Amino acid sequence: MPELPEVETMRRGVAGVLGATIASVEDGGCPRKPIVVKPGLARLRARVAGARIERTARAGKRIVLWLDGGEALVFEPRMTGLLLVADPPDQAYTRLRLRLRGGRARQLLYWDRRGLGRVLLYTPRQYEAALGPAALGPDALEMTADAYRRRLGRSRRAVKVALMDQRAVAGIGNLYASEILHAAGIHPQRRCSEIAAAEWAALAAAAGEVLEAAIRYEGSTLSDGTYRNALNQQGGYQNEHRVYAKAGEPCPRCARGVIQRIVQAQRSTYFCSRCQRARRS
């Protein structure tokens, strides 16, 4: 669920860690099965204790803390992970706690209810292999119409599935893929190779508008209430969704279509069959 807007909101929300020194790394106390921590909690602790956080970044759906030793501490929230500087929604799922000194923030928590997320410490070389340009496409906020056409235009895959391919473009997940295609007026099952240049332009514009609006609203907190910003506050973009999880409702774009739900690559896709046509007319 955390996609580009939610992860970017988390990154901005933890700006108080900048310049801080990591005083300690502790297990969060979650009694469940431990999350994946590489290269293991003990080694990670030994390598980051005393390091200074010089820069925060976002790599697609991951948050990166660049340390003064050149290493990258990467948080990968996957489905239910959160990065918090405030107290968590439920203390029971705090997986990792960093105590900080010398910055504005005094702690940084990694919280994860389902525990599918991971925390990784990379050397620059490891970072390049895992999150460099060969592994991760350009950020969705940087993509132009030409970039979409060049990177996706020869593929025969369905455009919605291709949009979620992080090697093609980084940051778009299931929820925003449906919202972007609806805003662009493109049917999710269209093959990339059959999409015209003007439609790639519409897609690029729609992606920028949807993702930037979602960032302004600080992301989408769905009905399960899991997603929170770094201060444990809900996002607001769920109230702006046009199609996601709205099967059977009238289309807010054309007012006459009805939102459909289909499954693509084992994930729910929502679209309006009237204003997102299966073939260009």
Place this chain on the structure above:
DNA sequence: CCCCAGTCCTGCGGGC
């Protein structure tokens, strides 16, 4: 190259 099913995990809501 692409597709599909399965895996990791927990909580929730629908159906009976």
Place this chain on the structure above:
DNA sequence: TGCCCGCAGGACTGGG
């Protein structure tokens, strides 16, 4: 009321 089952979907893997 309570139980079971399916669903949620990010990243990855193995088989075709």
